[in-house]
Amino acid sequence: MARLDAPNPPVADASPPGTSRLPASDRNFGPLISIGVVASLLVAWWVVTTGTETVTQLYLPSPESLWTAITTLNTQLLADAGATLGRVVASWIGGSALGVVVGLAMARARWLMYALNPIIEAVRPVPPVALIPFVILWFGIGDTGKLFLGALACFMVMVVNTTIAAGNVPPVYLRAARSLGADDGNVYRSVVLPAIVPEILSGFRIGSALAFAVVVAAEFLGADAGIGRLIMQASRTLNTSVVLLGTVCIALMAVILDQVISRISAYVTRWAAQH
Amino acid sequence: MAKIMIDSVSKEFLTARKRTVALNETSLTIEDEEIVCVVGPSGCGKTTLLNLIAGFIRPSSGTIILDDREVAGPSAERAVVFQSDAVFPWLTVADNVAFGPRMQGMRGSRRAERVERYLDLVGLSDFAGTYPKELSGGMRKRVDLARAYTSGPDVLLLDEPFGALDLFTKENMWTALKRVAEAEPKTIVFVTHDIEEALFLGHRVVVMTPRPARVHSVVDVPFGADRALDLRAEPEFQALRMQIAHSLREVHDGAA
Numbered sequence: 001m002a003r004l005d006a007p008n009p010p011v012a013d014a015s016p017p018g019t020s021r022l023p024a025s026d027r028n029f030g031p032l033i034s035i036g037v038v039a040s041l042l043v044a045w046w047v048v049t050t051g052t053e054t055v056t057q058l059y060l061p062s063p064e065s066l067w068t069a070i071t072t073l074n075t076q077l078l079a080d081a082g083a084t085l086g087r088v089v090a091s092w093i094g095g096s097a098l099g100v101v102v103g104l105a106m107a108r109a110r111w112l113m114y115a116l117n118p119i120i121e122a123v124r125p126v127p128p129v130a131l132i133p134f135v136i137l138w139f140g141i142g143d144t145g146k147l148f149l150g151a152l153a154c155f156m157v158m159v160v161n162t163t164i165a166a167g168n169v170p171p172v173y174l175r176a177a178r179s180l181g182a183d184d185g186n187v188y189r190s191v192v193l194p195a196i197v198p199e200i201l202s203g204f205r206i207g208s209a210l211a212f213a214v215v216v217a218a219e220f221l222g223a224d225a226g227i228g229r230l231i232m233q234a235s236r237t238l239n240t241s242v243v244l245l246g247t248v249c250i251a252l253m254a255v256i257l258d259q260v261i262s263r264i265s266a267y268v269t270r271w272a273a274q275h
Numbered sequence: 276m277a278k279i280m281i282d283s284v285s286k287e288f289l290t291a292r293k294r295t296v297a298l299n300e301t302s303l304t305i306e307d308e309e310i311v312c313v314v315g316p317s318g319c320g321k322t323t324l325l326n327l328i329a330g331f332i333r334p335s336s337g338t339i340i341l342d343d344r345e346v347a348g349p350s351a352e353r354a355v356v357f358q359s360d361a362v363f364p365w366l367t368v369a370d371n372v373a374f375g376p377r378m379q380g381m382r383g384s385r386r387a388e389r390v391e392r393y394l395d396l397v398g399l400s401d402f403a404g405t406y407p408k409e410l411s412g413g414m415r416k417r418v419d420l421a422r423a424y425t426s427g428p429d430v431l432l433l434d435e436p437f438g439a440l441d442l443f444t445k446e447n448m449w450t451a452l453k454r455v456a457e458a459e460p461k462t463i464v465f466v467t468h469d470i471e472e473a474l475f476l477g478h479r480v481v482v483m484t485p486r487p488a489r490v491h492s493v494v495d496v497p498f499g500a501d502r503a504l505d506l507r508a509e510p511e512f513q514a515l516r517m518q519i520a521h522s523l524r525e526v527h528d529g530a531a
């Protein structure tokens with residue numbers, strides 16, 4: 001019998017990971033546009049402050065005063081940034097991991113879903129920051145309370161993401177696994193979990209940004225170290241260059257963390273079709 | 276002794292709005308290593324019949340017996356190739372094909388050998404390390420077929436597996452399926468709405484009535500095992516095709 005089944009060539013339109021639906025010409029301009037916008041903003045910042053002195057130092061500190069703040073604070077800035085980053089990463093990893101585990105358990109056991117869902121739905125819309133007074137009463141102003149708040153925020157995101165994603169796994173995958181000999185546990189380990197990895201990773205990204213916001217806000221109300229404390233202290237003396245420096249620090253750390261996560265997730269989900 | 280005995284099986288679905296009888300007192304006996312093709316208008320209950328044999332759903336009444344035992348749920352002895360794309364996108368082609376043996380605890384070199392063998396049979400050896408997103412629809416169906424075969428089932432259930440493919444790719448798939456089935460004969464239930472496909476692949480063709488489905492007639496296909504694609508041009512093939520087309524039209528008009 002003739003071998004009529006020479007493999008078809010791979011589909012041509014499988015675009016490399018990380019590219020979007022933009023046509024090729026726009027795609028190449030993308031990073032240039034981003035760099036251009038950031039650069040123009042920096043120049044505009046310098047022009048309105050140091051260059052033309054249209055805006056006073058108090059309202060918008062100049063780049064030079066930011067540099068002065070960096071050199072004055074020196075190691076203290078590093079210590080504060082380190083304290084914040086440490087709390088963010090610890091609460092983010094802890095809260096997210098717990099969220100995934102509980103979310104999977106809820107997807108697997110109906111009764112657990114019924115038991116936990118009302119609590120989660122009730123707590124979810126509450127901004128974690130609103131709980132700060134309680135957290136200070138319960139845990140004092142040490143690390144524990146800040147870790148708790150950051151973890152709570154990440155947990156909420158992940159538990160909801162995970163249960164929804166697990167419920168959306170195409171039933172045909174579950175049936176296929178069953179008819180290939182998978183038992184209950186196998187279906188969860190080898191089908192549900194890998195199938196929802198993209199959603200879990202996007203939850204991680206949302207969670208990391210949220211953890212920064214919550215941890216810094218908790219630091220405002222009392223901490224022995226941290227960017228939040230730095231900003232709060234500086235704002236009492238209207239030292240706006242330090243306030244601005246603090247926010248720039250948060251932004252930089254958040255962007256770097258986000259980049260790390262998205263690089264890792266691009267690799268881990270390299271199997272996923274681009275949409 | 277028959278391999279599969281479907282004995283006056285009915286299936287009705289109850290939804291909030293209405294009650295749908297998808298299968299009505301259907302009976303069918305399938306022999307060991309027989310290829311039975313089931314044709315019928317879409318929506319008549321073919322997928323329901325296959326899901327019942329697979330054990331994904333239970334009959335409302337009647338029994339399905341496989342090797343003297345009543346079907347009680349899905350199992351590795353009945354592999355399914357689904358109408359929709361069921362290849363796991365997070366696994367490479369080779370890992371997809373290895374899924375059944377892995378679940379069944381087969382290890383190391385034996386598993387790798389099996390995977391290699393079936394990848395070769397469906398002509399995908401060069402794509403072992405590829406992720407499904409990089410494959411065409413026809414290639415994905417072949418992964419599906421190889422995965423089902425590698426799992427080592429007694430019975431293979433295929434639900435309009437090639438329905439979404441173009442004719443040329445479909446012919447390639449027929450050839451691939453025939454080659455695999457010759458290398459390792461199985462009891463195969465093949466659901467399709469394509470009469471030529473049914474006649475080309477089947478030992479018997481079962482014609483279903485519109486919903487609620489039941490068996491309208493069974494056609495014995497007189498062609499031997501060695502069928503070339505050109506067989507479809509033969510007058511005898513065309514005559515059978517017309518006969519089945521007529522009975523489908525007849526049952527359809529009868530129901531309307």
Ligand SMILES: Nc1ncnc2c1ncn2[C@@H]1O[C@H](COP(=O)(O)OP(=O)(O)O)[C@@H](O)[C@H]1O
Pocket residue numbers: 288289290295296297315316317318319320321322323324486
């Ligand atoms: N889970 C279900 N719930 C309700 N109705 C269903 C369900 N599955 C199938 N049906 C109905 O049963 C009938 C037969 O469906 P199906 O077996 O999928 O037909 P076919 O595969 O022949 O196209 C259809 O009318 C369909 O709407």
Ligand SMILES: [Mg+2]
Pocket residue numbers: 318321322323358434435
């Ligand atoms: Mg169907």
